[in-house]
Structure formats: C-alpha cells, structure tokens
C-alpha cells in the first residue's frame with residue numbers, strides 16, 4: 084500500500100481527467116521532465132505561462148499550471164527595457180529564485196539571457212549551473228537549434244534539462260526583427276533541421292515562436308519530444324503565453340497571437356484611482372482601519 088498526500092487543489096474542472104495529467108491531474112509533487120515526456124505519449128495538451136515573481140507564480144501554481152517559464156521577456160514586462168537583449172544573469176537568477184520559492188508543483192524553466200551562452204558550451208554550462216544552483220530551476224531554455232548544438236549537448240551531458248527555442252528568437256531581434264519565421268521551403272527545412280538537432284542533442288522540449296501553423300504541426304509530428312507553440316497555431320503539444328499579455332496587464336502593443344483572458348491593467352488602474360480618491364476625499368482610512 085502506498086500513502087499519497089491528498090491533492091490540495093482538487094479542481095472541479097479536473098473531474099474525470101487522467102490522474103496523471105499535467106493539468107488537472109492528482110499529483111502534488113514537483114513535475115519533472117519525465118512527466119513532460121509522458122504527456123506527449125498520452126497525447127495530452129498542456130499550458131505553460133511565464134512568471135517573474137513569487138506571488139504571481141503561486142497563483143498560477145495553485146491554478147494547476149504545470150510548467151512556468153521565467154522568460155527573459157522580463158526585460159519587456161518587468162524591467163522596462165525595449166527588448167530582451169539587455170537582460171543579465173543577475174536579473175534572471177534573482178527572479179527565477181523568486182518563482183521557484185513561489186511554486187510547489189510547477190516545473191520552473193529559466194531562460195538563459197542574451198550573452199550568457201553564445202560564447203560556447205563552457206560559458207553555457209557556467210551560467211546554466213548558476214540558475215540551477217542559485218535559483219533552483221528544474222530546467223533552462225536557450226534560443227537556437229543547430230547554432231546552439233554544442234551548448235545543448237554540454238548542458239544535457241551535465242544533467243541539466245534543456246528546452247530549445249526556435250522560430251522567432253527575440254534575442255536576435257537586431258538581425259531578425261519580430262517577423263514570422265519558417266516561411267518558404269528553405270526556411271521551413273531549416274526549422275525542421277533545427278528541431279531535429281535540438282532533439283538529437285537531448286533537449287526535452289522545443290518552443291516554436293511565430294511560425295506558420297502547418298509547419299509547427301509538421302515539426303510536432305516529426306519529433307518525439309513535445310513542441311510548445313507561441314504564435315504557432317493549434318497543433319503543437321503545448322501552448323505558452325507571456326502572463327502579462329494574457330492577463331491584459333501589458334501596456335501598449337501586444338502580439339497578435341496573444342489572447343487576453345483578463346483586463347488587469349483596467350482593474351489595477353481602477354483600484355489605484357479608487358484608493359487615491361479615498362485619500363484625497365478623506366474616506367480612507369475609516370474607523371475599521373484605525374487604532375486607538
């Protein structure tokens with residue numbers, strides 16, 4: 084007989100789903116890359132969200148989001164940069180550690196930022212090791228297939244699970260722009276080669292960003308590791324969004340591939356204005372907020 088802890092977040096929406104499911108399943112222990120591999124064999128689709136702080140991460144963890152990415156998109160969302168290019172290892176390590184502390188169940192994946200792995204496998208191993216040891220992430224992500232092959236192989240050999248990121252790779256914005264990738268026969272074949280290279284090097288999953296849906300479907304069929312789409316159509320194994328985009332907190336332009344599930348920018352602004360009005364008008368603090 085085995086003893087099993089009662090699930091803390093037995094969601095009503097999970098009734099009837101596979102107890103092993105990544106989302107809606109029964110397990111409360113931390114999810115591993117083996118659980119991710121098993122989900123592809125079951126044909127299960129799963130969600131991933133970015134997270135950049137402990138409190139938000141705990142909300143997504145309690146909601147059952149099985150994989151959280153501490154994206155270098157923190158450059159745009161949390162640090163006020165125009166691109167992900169300036170993000171440093173210190174910034175990644177600080178926020179990744181917070182997300183790990185805020186989660187009990189999710190697999191936390193840390194992005195390797197621009198300049199932290201491009202020099203070669205030794206640099207990649209040094210910085211990935213830092214995210215694993217100092218922040219406690221369960222895996223790291225790096226951009227590039229064939230071009231990042233030595234780095235991927237080195238990390239996998241060292242025992243660090245690697246998620247690969249193909250298609251639009253925002254760290255290359257200065258050469259690539261933010262355009263759909265993999266259009267045309269040659270570019271499509273290169274993307275397939277990149278995906279195969281990542282898989283052969285031992286990557287456990289591949290992000291496909293801003294690629295045509297048909298190509299993403301073909302890559303998904305061609306690989307035994309899961310594909311995670313963002314702007315890659317409906318036929319990838321998983322989907323990822325930047326959380327501030329999907330919750331309507333991001334100001335200004337949001338990529339067309341985002342669906343907005345809340346309007347936090349509006350509600351947070353409303354709360355700030357209501358507080359300010361109460362202070363100016365003398366309605367806050369009231370008697371119940373006051374000590375005598």
Ligand SMILES: Nc1nc(=O)c2c([nH]1)NC[C@@H]1CN(c3ccc(C(=O)N[C@@H](CCC(=O)O)C(=O)O)cc3)CN21
Pocket residue numbers: 156159160167251253261262263293325327328333337338339340
């Ligand atoms: N808040 C945020 N969300 C993201 O998804 C995101 C970031 N930041 N920062 C890093 C990268 C940059 N990303 C981007 C940025 C812009 C487009 C964009 O403007 N795309 C065009 C499509 C262009 C085409 O058709 O080729 C669009 O209309 O959405 C896409 C991805 C994705 N990542």
Ligand SMILES: CC(C)C(=O)C(=O)O
Pocket residue numbers: 133152153154155156157194248290292313323324325
């Ligand atoms: C959008 C995802 C895949 C990412 O790399 C990030 O958030 O930095």
Ligand SMILES: [Mg+2]
Pocket residue numbers: 154155156167194
């Ligand atoms: Mg990123």
